[in-house]
Amino acid sequence: MDQMKSSRRKFIRNTTIATAGVLALPDLLMARNSVLGAAEKVNLACVGIGNRGGEIIAEFAKTGLANIVALCDVDMGAPHTQKIMAQFPNAKRFQDFRQMFDKMGNEIDAVSIGTPDFSHFPITMTALSLGKHVYVEKPMGRTFNEVQLMMDAAAKHSKVVTQMGNQGHSEGNYFQFKSWVEAGVIKDVTKVVAHMNSARRWHGWDTNIKSFPPAEPVPSTLDWNIWQMQTFGHDYNHDFVNGQWRCWYDFGMGALGDWGAHLLDTAHQFLDLGLPKEVKPLKLSGHNNFFYPMSTTLSFKFPKRGNKPKLEIMWYDGLDNLPPIPKGYGVQGLIPIFRRPAPEKLKHLS
Missing domain, CATH: 3.40.50.720 (NAD(P)-binding Rossmann-like Domain)
Known part of the structure; x- marks a missing residue:
């Protein structure tokens, strides 16, 4: 034993x-x-x-x-x-x-x-x-x-x-955030800004579509009915499978569902956020009744939690929807695929 x-x-x-x-x-x-x-x-x-x-x-x-x-x-x-x-x-x-x-x-x-x-x-x-x-x-x-x-x-x-x-x-960011909250380095947070601005699979698609894509022959190796699970009722099309499902309302959750779980994870856990009291879309562009917007800005408002103040999360996605850069952020601008500045460029922030 x-x-x-x-x-x-x-x-x-x-x-x-x-x-x-x-x-x-x-x-x-x-x-x-x-x-x-x-x-x-x-x-x-x-x-x-x-x-x-x-x-x-x-x-x-x-x-x-x-x-x-x-x-x-x-x-x-x-x-x-x-x-x-x-x-x-x-x-x-x-x-x-x-x-x-x-x-x-x-x-x-x-x-x-x-x-x-x-x-x-x-x-x-x-x-x-x-x-x-x-x-x-x-x-x-x-x-x-x-x-x-x-x-x-x-x-x-x-x-x-x-x-x-x-x-x-x-990964290290999880334990860093945890230790900073416990040490009081991160406290009294009232606003969190999160963004994911790299291209998504549906960027560039026709936003004026009136129906799902046309039926195509189902690959001989694929069990299409089981693939659909509880969403059963769609004709096969290659733009549904192998990751393409993320963009469709019937299958996926868009950029927020894909990346929000990663980017907001530590803040949500260690700031004891729970569920928001209000969710408000501030920008929704390039969308239709079938797939998610090309660009999205969302506001999530959370109430006080014990001695923690009210907090707002601002979420941005889309190639043309970068968040405003805070004064003193330390870099000249944000790019869709964000890369951390070289250490020498961060010295003035320490």
């Missing part, structure tokens, strides 16, 4: 410091009641194995303590899934996560979910109901209702450990 606990702690430590900021199943193993499998490795099933999902799996593999027993993806024959399948030739393969659980549920200890945001909810809820530990990428769900139901399920299945991944939670 002591060896098992040591192995579990080693897995947690190795995974937490893994590159790419993957917060991989930090306490999943500690909550497990069953005996560990061969070589005391965690039997991990991976749902979503291409693109970001593939990066997550690669980081788990680097620890040497995760036994990848199943690979599941709605497009197992796509080019972006080939690398991971070749890396784990002995893992059983599935296109439907429900069949995966039905056929080998007893062989699975934990599940990593690296699928599009809108499919996090059904996969996570199924895994929790079966007593499987879960690592799911940010954002946890697509709607407030989904997130609340997932939180309730995690509380109900208290012996199952759950983790929402957020790269910022395992």
Whole structure:
């Protein structure tokens, strides 16, 4: 038993410091009641194995303590899934996560979910109901209702450990912000400005569209119905898949949903923000009934929290929508892909 606990702690430590900021199943193993499998490795099933999902799996593999027993993806024959399948030739393969659980549920200890945001909810809820530990990428769900139901399920299945991944939670800025708040360096904050102004996938698209893009033949390797999950009802088009889903109201959450979780994460946690009392759009340009605006400015107002004052978050996205530069900011201007100034240019700020 002591060896098992040591192995579990080693897995947690190795995974937490893994590159790419993957917060991989930090306490999943500690909550497990069953005996560990061969070589005391965690039997991990991976749902979503291409693109970001593939990066997550690669980081788990680097620890040497995760036994990848199943690979599941709605497009197992796509080019972006080939690398991971070749890396784990002995893992059983599935296109439907429900069949995966039905056929080998007893062989699975934990599940990593690296699928599009809108499919996090059904996969996570199924895994929790079966007593499987879960690592799911940010954002946890697509709607407030989904997130609340997932939180309730995690509380109900208290012996199952759950983790929402957020790269910022395992990088230096997280611990710096935390220590500065605790030391009183950051205090009495009344305004936070966050921006993400690099080009998004839909920038340049025709904003006067009157319908979804036309139906195209479904690739022979893709299970289009399972890809849609609870959004079922759309005809296949290449501008829906492989990241393109982020721009559509029916599938994604735009630039804020993609990047807000990273940029606002530490401020939200260590300033105890909770939910805003008011959300107001100040700028929405280049939008329609189908996909998100080309540029967005949003105001989020938060009430007092204990001894912390009222606070406003200003969010900017869009190529033509950089935030105003505060006096004394230390750089001459902001560019869409912001790079930190060289150290010598920061000396006058110290």
